[in-house]
Amino acid sequence: MNKPIIAIQKDHQLLTSGRYQSFSARWHELAAQQGITTRAIDIFSNATDGVAQLQDCDAFMYWFAQPPSVSRPARKLIASLAHVSKIRVFPNLNTIWHFDDKIAEFYLLRLAGIPIPKTTVLWSRDQAVEFITTATSYPLVLKLTSGIISRNVELVHNAKAAHRCVQELFGSGMHTLPPPNFPFRWYLKRILEASRILLCRERDEEFHKGYLLFQEFLPGNDFDIRITIIGNRAFAFRRHNRPNDFRASGSGRIDWDPTQIPLDALMLAFKTAKTLKTQSLAVDILRRNGEPVIVEISYYYEGWAVAACPGHWQLQNHFPQPIWVEGSMRPEDAIWSDFIACLDIQ
Known part of the structure; x- marks a missing residue:
């Protein structure tokens, strides 16, 4: 039997925290330590050569981030491999098809029976106008489908402000x-969008138009709980809100104290990952009437924050509750360990 080959796409990402992250470099390092053969590939060389590099490989790994320039080709390749190839993949299709798409996340979690805030997705101007005119639960949380570190998330305090959102998202996009709170903010937005078109400047971002997504506002949450599930492990910390803001993601105000992580939040995160059959899943949890609900999910995250956890919880057979395991662990190491175990090449 030939020695298995794991193809690894290079990733070298500048994070919002100013750090650089490369899971691929670590995976090559771990493979060398364990005598496992890897191949550095580049799916961006061109469409034909990128695929050809995988033909005699047994597995493929790629830790890709949100920008469309990398996520679009990665999604298409992974979806194609899921349909026609026996190559094992990380991340697999279950893990990433909904990545950085809040509407897809809503449909998925709702159909899976996972507790989430009340969410409304509107696909026409008439639907949107009717909804915001009759809504009695302002403020509402407006979300664009893509965006990280609380970008593209804001509070809409009344029907007048909501009508402006309708005008923009069912208008020019x-x-x-x-x-927020910027003088003439929508006028400024139109100037910036127009200048981009006139100057033919490309932006590595999604364009949003033709939908509206509102989520109920959950008051009394001064922080969220970020729990990352990798296999049977849970890494968790609290993120406190920005000053005078309801948003926690990207605040940088992180509390890694494991005694502050409630069991019901951990069990909800474990249940969600198991239900969705994901290899890697980060969930953001708030409280709604005292009960934990999942606000957003993502397969991708900044590894340094997970590695800074002083330990992790682990589900084990015959134990009804997760067991605490002392000591930090890099998420790329946990992913690698699970992946090579499924390949049976340890």
């Missing part, structure tokens, strides 16, 4: 929400 946008790449991103303009800065």
Whole structure:
């Protein structure tokens, strides 16, 4: 039997925290330590050569981030491999098809029976106008389908503000929400979008138009709980909101104290990952009437924050509750360990 070959696409990502991250470099390092053969590939060389590099490989790994320039080809390749290839893949299709798409996340979690805030997705101007005119639960949380570190998320305080969102999202559309509380913010947005078109400038961002997504506002949450599930492990920390803001993601105000992580939040995260059959899943949890609900999910995250956890919880057979395992662990190491175990080449 030939020695298995794992193809690894290079990733070298500048994170929002200013750090650089490369899971691929670590995977090559771990493979060398364990005598496992890897091949550095480049799916971006061109469409034909990128695929050809995989033909005699047994597995493929790629830790790709949100920008469309990398996520679009990665999604298409992984979806194609899921349909016609026996090559094992990380991340697999279950893990990433909904990545950075809040509407897809909503449909998936709702159909899976996972507790989430009340969410409304509107696909026509008439639907949207009717909804915001009759809504009695302002403020609402407006979300664009894509965006990280709380970008493209804001509070809409009344029907007048909501009508402006309808006008923009069912009108000219946008790449991103303009800065909140900025004078003439929508006028500024139109100038910036027009200048981009006139100057033929490309932006590595999704364009948003023809939909509206509102989520109920959950008051009384001064932080969220970020739990990352990799296999049977849970890494968790709290993220406190920005000053005078309801948003926690990207605040940088992280509390890694494991005693502050409640069991019901951990069990909800484990249940969600098991239900969705994901290899890697980060969930953001808030409280709704005292009960944990999942606000967003993502396969991708900044590894340094997970590695800074002083330990992790682990589900084990015959134990009804997760067991605490002391000591930090890099998420790329956990992913690698699970992946080579499924290949049976340890």
